[in-house]
Amino acid sequence: MTVDLPALVYHECYSELILPPLHRYPIGKYRTLYQRLRELGVPAEQFSTPSAIMPSSLAVIHDPQYIQSLCEGTLDPKAMRRIGFPWSQQLISRSLTSTAGTLLAAELALAQGSQGLAIHLSGGYHHAFYDVGSGFCLFNDLAFTAATLQQRGVGPILIFDLDVHQGDGTAQLFSENRHIITASIHCEKNFPARKQHSDWDIGLDRNCSDAAYLEAVSQSLTSLLSWHKPELVIYDAGVDVHHADDLGLLNLSTATIAARDELVLSLCQQQGIPVAAVIGGGYQRDLDALTQVHLQLFKAAFTVKGSPLGSKIKS
Template sequence: MLPLVYHDCYSDLVLPERHRYPIGKYRALYQHLLQAGIPDNWFDCHAAPATTAQLALVHQPEYIKALCQGALDDKSMRRIGFPWSEFLIKRSLQSVGGTIRTMQLALQHGIALHLSGGYHHAFAGEGAGFCLFNDLAVAAAVALQQGVDKVLIFDCDVHQGDGTALLFADEPRVVTASLHGEKNFPARKQHSDWDIGLPTQCQDSAYLDSLYSSFDYLLRLHQPDLVLYDAGVDIHQDDDLGLLQISTDGVYQRDFFVLKRCHDLHTPVAAVIGGGYQRDISKLIQVHSQLFQAACAVYSPAQALNWSG
C-alpha cells in the first residue's frame, strides 16, 4: 500500500467569494483518488495537528502566539493572503501535522504522500503567499530531532521556496533545492543550497533536463536519508499563476523520475502536493493526480494497472 495523508478540514475553510486560493481542491482530489480506484485503507485521516513545540523548531514563539491568537496586524495578514479566523489556524496546524505524519510514514514505508502541504513562503517570524507555517521546514526539523542525519528538501513548485531557504541557511543537515520560475513570485529570492531559475514559457524538454541533472547531482553529492518533495503543479501550462508551459505529461514525468530515483536508491521520500491555481478545480485535480499516478506506477504497479484517473 501507499500511505496517503488527508484530513477533511483541508477544504472546509470559508474564504471570500472569488478568493484566489482554490481551497476546494483538497477534498476534490481525495474524492477523485477514491473514484480512480485508490483503496480507502491507504488513507491516514487522523494525523495529529502540529504542536507549538514542533512549530517552535523553526518559527519564532512570538509569531506563533500572535498568529494563533489573531493578534497580527492587518499588513501581516494581507501578506499572508487569508482573513484571520480560528478555523484558519486549526486548518494550518492540521496541515503541518499532516506533513509531519507524512514524513514519519515515509521513514517507515519508503514513501508517503500528503494531499496538502508545501507552505514554503513562511519565514521564522512572518507568513506570506498563503503560507502561515512552513510545514516542509517543520517536518525537516522534526526529522532531525528524531535522528535523521540529512534531509533534502526538493522544491518543484513554480514559486521559489524562499522561506525554507532562509530558515535552513545555516543548517548543513538540511539541503534546500528549488526549481522555480525565475520571473515569478517572490520578487526577492532567497539563496537555497541549489537554485534553478527557469525562464518564462519554459517547456517540457528544458524543464525535465534541468530536473534530471539537478536531482541526480543532489542525491549523489549529499546522499540524504530523507527527501521532502514539493510536487507543486503551478508549473502547468494552464495554471493561472505559473508562467511556464509544462504539459500534464511533463508533470507526470517529473513526479515519476523523482519517486523512481528515491525508490531505486532506497531513500525515503515524503511528497506534498504544493501549489496549483487553475480556477477549474476538475482540471486542477487532474494535474495534481499525476503525483499519485506516478507513485502507483513506482511503488504499486498492480494498482497502476487499474488506474482510471
C-alpha cells in the same frame, strides 16, 4: 494498508476553510482530489488522518511571538494581508493540522524503510519565514518536518522543491544548516520578487521547454542525491508549473508533470531513499482540471509501486 500503494495522508478540514467569494485560493481541491482517489479504487484504510500539532512545537522553526500572535488572531493586519487569508480560528486549526500531515507523511515513509513512499494531500507552504508568513503560507510544514526529524537524529534531509515559486522561506530558515539541504527549481520571473539563496537554485525562463525542464530536474536530483546521500527526501510536487495555471507563468504539459514526478520518485526508489511528497501549489479555478494535474503525482507513485491503479489516471 495495501503494500503496492504509497501511504496517503489526508484530513477533511483541508477544504473546510470558508473564504470570501472569488478568493484566489482553490480551497476545494483537497476534497476533490481525495474523492477522485477513492473513485479510482484507493481504499479508505490507505489514508492516515493527522491530528493538529501543538502551536508550541512550531518553535523549532518559527518565532514564538509570531506563533502566538497568529494563533490568537492579534497579528498585525498588514502581516495578515501578506499571508493572503482572512484570519479565523478555522484557518489556524487547518494550518496546524496540515503541518502535522506533512510530518506524518515523513514518518510513514521512514517507517517503510528504504523503499518508503508517502504522499500528503496538502502541504508545501514554503513561503513562511521565521517570523512572517507570505503567499498563503502561515507555517512552513516542509521546514517543520525537516527540523523535527533532524532533532530525532534523521539526516541529512533533502527538501526538493519543484513548485513554480521559489521556496524562499525554506531557503532562509536553513541557510546555516548543513544537514538540511534546500533545492528549488522555479520560474525566475515570478513570485517572490526577492529570492533567497537555497543550497541549489535553478531559476527557469518563462519559455522553458518541457525537455529543458525535465533535464534540469534530472540533473539536479541526480547530483544532489550523489553528493548528499540523504536519508529522506521531502518532495514538493507543485503543479503550478502547468501551462493552464493562473499563477504559474511556465508552459509545461500534463504529460511533462507526470514524467517529472515519476522521474523524482524512481530516482529516489532506485537509490533506496524514502520520499515524503506534498502536492504543493496549483491555482487553476477549474477544480476538475486542477485535480487531474495533481493526480499525476499519484499516477507516478502508483506506477513506481507497481500498482495497476496508475494506468487509470490519464496524463
